Amino acid sequence: SQQGEEDPQALSIQEGENATMNCSYKTSINNLQWYRQNSGRGLVHLILIRSNEREKHSGRLRVTLDTSKKSSSLLITASRAADTASYFCATDINSGYALNFGKGTSLLVTP
Amino acid sequence: DTGVSQNPRHKITKRGQNVTFRCDPISEHNRLYWYRQTLGQGPEFLTYFQNEAQLEKSRLLSDRFSAERPKGSFSTLEIQRTEQGDSAMYLCASSPRIAGRSYNEQFFGPGTRLTVL
Numbered sequence: 001s002q003q004g005e006e007d008p009q010a011l012s013i014q015e016g017e018n019a020t021m022n023c024s025y026k027t028s029i030n031n032l033q034w035y036r037q038n039s040g041r042g043l044v045h046l047i048l049i050r051s052n053e054r055e056k057h058s059g060r061l062r063v064t065l066d067t068s069k070k071s072s073s074l075l076i077t078a079s080r081a082a083d084t085a086s087y088f089c090a091t092d093i094n095s096g097y098a099l100n101f102g103k104g105t106s107l108l109v110t111p
Numbered sequence: 112d113t114g115v116s117q118n119p120r121h122k123i124t125k126r127g128q129n130v131t132f133r134c135d136p137i138s139e140h141n142r143l144y145w146y147r148q149t150l151g152q153g154p155e156f157l158t159y160f161q162n163e164a165q166l167e168k169s170r171l172l173s174d175r176f177s178a179e180r181p182k183g184s185f186s187t188l189e190i191q192r193t194e195q196g197d198s199a200m201y202l203c204a205s206s207p208r209i210a211g212r213s214y215n216e217q218f219f220g221p222g223t224r225l226t227v228l
Contacts, residue, residue, distance in 0.1 A: 004153075033216060035219075042202075042219055042220070042221045042222065043154070043202065043204075043219040044219070045216040045217065045218070048216055088153045088154075090153075097142065097144065097159045097161075097166065097167060098144070098156040098159060098167060098169070099144075099146075099154075099156060099217060100156065101146075101153030101154045101155070102153050103151070103152055103153050104152075104153050
């Protein structure tokens with residue numbers, strides 16, 4: 001069964017706007033990762049946040065983690081058409097191997 | 112670009128036939144993973160190798176599925192007596208083992224899309 005649940009399932013915004021997607025998970029984790037998937041580049045790692053971290057930044061990406069609520073959010077600032085993709089959160093329960101992915105948020109960024 | 116490669120990219124087969132997929136990980140990565148992804152879902156973990164040892168298998172990996180990584184380099188995933196429910200994208204990923212760190216990002220291949228008629 002899938003560990004994470006992303007919300008919303010689909011999001012449509014215009015270029016320049018910010019996109020926020022959320023992930024909730026069920027059991028304790030060691031870390032949480034966000035991945036992006038589009039038809040051109042497949043599944044690509046974006047950012048990893050450890051369970052003892054609360055916020056992390058990478059370029060236009062900002063990830064937060066609230067282990068008390070078992071939730072994470074991914075913020076993409078100043079979105080571009082090239083950000084159009086599906087975004088998945090993945091939790092790493094057994095350190096170093098299996099990732100449990102959510103169902104993903106489908107993001108559409110229109111010019 | 113020496114990323115993860117998978118072959119074939121597409122496979123169409125008839126129900127009951129056997130199929131085999133190949134994954135070539137990034138050369139210095141000793142961990143290799145197989146996932147399955149169906150339409151509208153996230154990838155689901157199937158199995159994991161560290162070098163040539165298969166260390167974990169998901170309950171999704173029925174007796175019809177077998178995976179090998181004979182020399183700790185490339186891996187094969189075989190599905191015997193395919194069923195229509197096996198139709199999916201099969202993804203391979205690899206990651207390095209970094210001393211002192213128990214978590215790693217995984218690098219995914221482009222996948223093999225299987226269609227069982």
